[in-house]
Amino acid sequence: MGREIPAAADLPVPEYDDVKAFDVLDRIVRETLRIRPPLVQVMRKVITPIAVPNTNYVIPAGNYIVASPVASATDEKYYTNAEDWVPSRWGAGEGDGEDGQDKATTDYGFGATTTSARSPMLPFGAGRHRCIGEQFAYLQIKTILYVLLSRFEFSLDPKRGMPERNYNSMVMLPEGPALCRYKRRAGSSTSSAA
Numbered sequence: 791m792g793r794e795i796p797a798a799a800d801l802p803v804p805e806y807d808d809v810k811a812f813d814v815l816d817r818i819v820r821e822t823l824r825i826r827p828p829l830v831q832v833m834r835k836v837i838t839p840i841a842v843p844n845t846n847y848v849i850p851a852g853n854y855i856v857a858s859p860v861a862s863a864t865d866e867k868y869y870t871n872a873e874d875w876v877p878s879r880w881g882a883g884e885g886d887g888e889d890g891q892d893k894a895t896t897d898y899g900f901g902a903t904t905t906s907a908r909s910p911m912l913p914f915g916a917g918r919h920r921c922i923g924e925q926f927a928y929l930q931i932k933t934i935l936y937v938l939l940s941r942f943e944f945s946l947d948p949k950r951g952m953p954e955r956n957y958n959s960m961v962m963l964p965e966g967p968a969l970c971r972y973k974r975r976a977g978s979s980t981s982s983a984a
């Protein structure tokens with residue numbers, strides 16, 4: 791039996807600290823960013839020639855190399871059942887993954903974030919040009935999810951299921967329309983079904 795969800799009208803308006811502490815939502819966002827990272831390529835210009843490990847290749851200076859967060863995040867070497875969406879694989883709070891990856895953090899003045907490029911979890915990139923907006927992004931996404939989930943019940947169209955990934959643009963898109971059904975929860979401010 792699932793846990794009873796209180797009617798929307800009974801839920802408090804969350805403050806900043808409440809949203810930060812929404813642990814389950816945190817894991818949900820983290821796991822979604824793992825298998826559906828919005829930015830599918832992070833580019834770097836080669837300044838000095840780079841040897842590709844375990845090969846005879848050397849990438850000359852002046853070229854660009856691309857790393858994709860999807861490649862490592864869906865690799866079974868790092869994540870059990872890597873293609874499955876399992877929010878519970880994440881522990882409470884910040885972390886680099888279930889398999890004890892490099893958790894080195896840096897604080898550039900907006901809160902400690904993981905910065906190691908050795909981590910397989912790279913939806914926000916790594917190193918000097920890593921995203922500065924991670925914490926703000928979590929705050930926004932969790933707030934939006936809280937508002938939507940407290941007012942509506944969502945379900946995927948069972949005929950279509952979860953859409954495949956589309957890599958044709960810089961930002962990952964769903965392949966085809968991502969149809970889901972939603973209806974208002976009891977106690978939500980307006981009575982008519984959406």
Ligand code: HEM
Pocket residue numbers: 827828829832833912913914915916917918919920921922923924926927
């Ligand atoms: C889920 C939401 C977001 C994702 C997945 C994301 C992802 C990324 C990625 C992959 C990079 C490139 C990092 C690299 O090249 O290593 C980046 C850079 C950046 N992001 Fe985000 N981002 C998000 C939200 C935000 C927000 C909310 C802000 C600002 C409020 C922001 C500001 C920036 C800036 C300024 C850079 C450039 C950093 C630099 O070049 O030094 N991002 N982001």
